[in-house]
Amino acid sequence: MQRATPLLWLLFSAGGTLAALLYPVHLALVGLAIPLGLVDPAMHESQRTLLAHPLTRLYLLAFVSLPLFHWAHRFRYTLYDGLQLKHLTPLIVALCYGTALVGTVLCAWMLWTV
């Protein structure tokens, strides 16, 4: 675990930067502006074409995976410090990074089989 810390911190940091740069605009459009009818949603056909491009799929893999690891790392320490659960370390570590890993594999598989 100690040896993995630098790598986990790197993933946390990369995911945090990616989420800070890209998530607000993504959510503002997909989650708010489109459902509220402020802008028109992209047609299925164009989304499909966009998804077929390898660069889009690479982008989406990073877009989903890195912020999941950001969440895992931050949430892990929130549980430690916020709720004083240091004695549950192995369980918390397994659940947090495990979820991020499952999400990453699932995303990679979904994008691979487009």
Added chain:
Amino acid sequence: MSPHTTFHPKWYRPRVSVWWWLEKRPYRLFVLREISSVFVALVAFVTLLQVRAVKQGPDAYARFLEWLGTPAVLAVNALAFAFVLLHAVTWFNLAPKAMSLRLRGKKVPDAVVAASNYAGWIVASAIVAYFLLRD
């Protein structure tokens, strides 16, 4: 866990309440910032649902858009947007403290690092908006 012996008396350690983070405003802001990560994960999850819907075809995509428009999902997304904004602002403001940039031996001022982050944010947002909205 408590390494006290005859020669190493027990430390005085007052018990900290589990709710310590409710006591002061900076603590509360800290916890809100940490909780923002949950909403970050939520956006990642919704993106997976979107990819799945696009893959399944026009009907699934239409259903996904309809689902996004339901009041409960809209409310959660509005809350998530507030938290994602909090994440972005706190992240960019912390960046100059996390990495100290040097140029010709001089430290780049914090304000310049933060400003370049915000400039990058605007450019990235414009690019994402272009790809999400074009037909």
